Amino acid sequence: MSAFTLCAEDGNARAGNLLTSHGEVPTPAFMPVATQGSVKAVDSKDLQGIGTKIILGNAYHLYLRPGLGVISGMGGLHSFMGWDGPILTDSGGFQGFSLERLRSINEDGIRFKSHIDGSLHELTPESAILHQEGLGADIIMPLDVCVSASGTRDEVETALARTTRWAARCLQAHVCEDQALFGIVQGGLDLTLRKRAVLEITTLGFPGYAIGGLSVGESKAEMYETTGFVAGLLPQEVPRYLMGVGSPEDLVESVSRGIDMFDCVLPTRLARNGQLFIPTGRINLLSGSLKLADRPVQSDCDCYTCESFSSAYLHHLFKAKELLAYRLATIHNLRFVLRLMEEMRAAVAASVFQSYKEDFLGRWKPANEIVRREQKKKWIEAQMNNNRSDNSTN
């Protein structure tokens, strides 16, 4: 079950309410990522404390560990991890892309080697739905085929066509009415292919649409153009979810182009590296300039971390590699992003979104684009080579 109510529009930006089997999600919404049944370094009480309305779980990771039998035996992912709000799970399609060296894809599905123990597994559109039914998420995603930004037109077109055929198989396999199955629009950076994808997927008909295949190595300009183009083609009355996107500037730019939902590991991963969001950009908690800073990281922030601790204490915890550092930093970065969503929603409702966007982006200094793309490329390569530690998967 899911129902979406559009409450307000301002330009292309939207404010809505998404009703799920575990409660309502005000949109635009950001979903913290609980890859392995835990949003890294925080717990459900922390998530509630910072205003989290919905989280994302990863069916591929949970299928491999602890295994779906374990989680369904405990009554599903909600009760297993102690989170009783809405959950969206992704299907494993993205891992079919990011774990490229560990898999092969044919019309039937994706065969892959476990990144944990090398064991062989097959994921089909049907099993992806079955897995997510076992997890019991409120919103589930079909198995899709994702292509990197450097893919050829042929590769993108083939992936698109298969994504559509798999979407139809997923729809056929989907029986659980408590769960909303969204569609995914692929098509790379080619707007003709994106248009074809929208037509095919909306013809099948889903209660929500995701835009996949972005944030995979393209420039920000390309990502924004494609996002805006696809959002403009999607139906008004259902939610639009931009997968894997979550830097503050991307959230603002994408909401202004009509996106309602997001997920991304960036805020939590940056936090664990000591990179914290403030209104002017990022600060590095390891910077020596914070050693004596008897002030919160962000003086007007309402998060537990900023209300309770000085920058100097956080600097010390990171220097001393104290575990508490990662939790406090994660709380701040997630609160920063969730508050941004709340503020954008209020700005849409008050018909001042454009000036809110200009104010925010006027203060905000994004990470250097070249450095950013280099980092993204390295991260994707690390995923493909599978030479990362477990704790960097999120």
Place this chain on the structure above:
Amino acid sequence: MSAFTLCAEDGNARAGNLLTSHGEVPTPAFMPVATQGSVKAVDSKDLQGIGTKIILGNAYHLYLRPGLGVISGMGGLHSFMGWDGPILTDSGGFQGFSLERLRSINEDGIRFKSHIDGSLHELTPESAILHQEGLGADIIMPLDVCVSASGTRDEVETALARTTRWAARCLQAHVCEDQALFGIVQGGLDLTLRKRAVLEITTLGFPGYAIGGLSVGESKAEMYETTGFVAGLLPQEVPRYLMGVGSPEDLVESVSRGIDMFDCVLPTRLARNGQLFIPTGRINLLSGSLKLADRPVQSDCDCYTCESFSSAYLHHLFKAKELLAYRLATIHNLRFVLRLMEEMRAAVAASVFQSYKEDFLGRWKPANEIVRREQKKKWIEAQMNNNRSDNSTN
């Protein structure tokens, strides 16, 4: 300032109240260890939630990082780390023992190389007091000379005599009336030397006495004998603190011999290794037998972890190396130990301590003594060789 009220006695076991500048501590009391300004993996709210009444900080570690200037500039250790209850700091004397390869000791004090950057430092009885005044703890400890369990009688006797001379210098240097300076009894496993130490230190006169130089490689039988012997010689009207002791069986055995206060990294270190206390001993959260265990770690435990999560979830978090694992496990082990202290206090007040002790030890299976001493030896050697990661110091 500190004042101790003895509320009840049962055999040699005692229940009391220790009043400090930051509030009252019911005894027997266990102090979780915040080596570097953080009880590893938890925060002050977690500590309050499990009934922590007093914590221990480490002046040596905090002096090196972040530096005393940083902490006193933030208003002291209480406000720096966001803990407004009582704090006891130790002087660095134990690091003069455990970091043996990095230091030399003469009559003036201890010269040591920083385990962080190799820089040279000197700690004297006077500077140890000054450092702890800067940290602002409620109870502070004099600089003492600790000898391993394998030390010769000559070594122990020399250390004892120097500890007494240093105690007198500490008393002389101590001016801050908000802080209670305790005395430390050394003397190894030689009861004659312990008796001499008690006489010398009590003649100087302190508002509380610690027993040092135990839990440094001796057998449990030797530790219990020495503890009981020294406790029996100490004055009744002030608190008795057994330094560095904290396995559940040692806490019970030592309270039965007249000890009022304890500190130890064992509960928190074991927790981070997935070893959790239950009434019958320890369980290993990584054990495959817990994979499907839809029950809390300890069904009658009132900690947040046991009230919120299954053993299967904790097993999964440890397997997946999720950071949340370390916090949830730490909360449980600390609550186990703190509840044990509360129960012993109630048993003393109700004059049923002996039967409480027998019940507890009748159920409890301690870690194998040979394995335990081997582990302890390795840990001390690792400290001496300084080849440990920062996160294993606690």
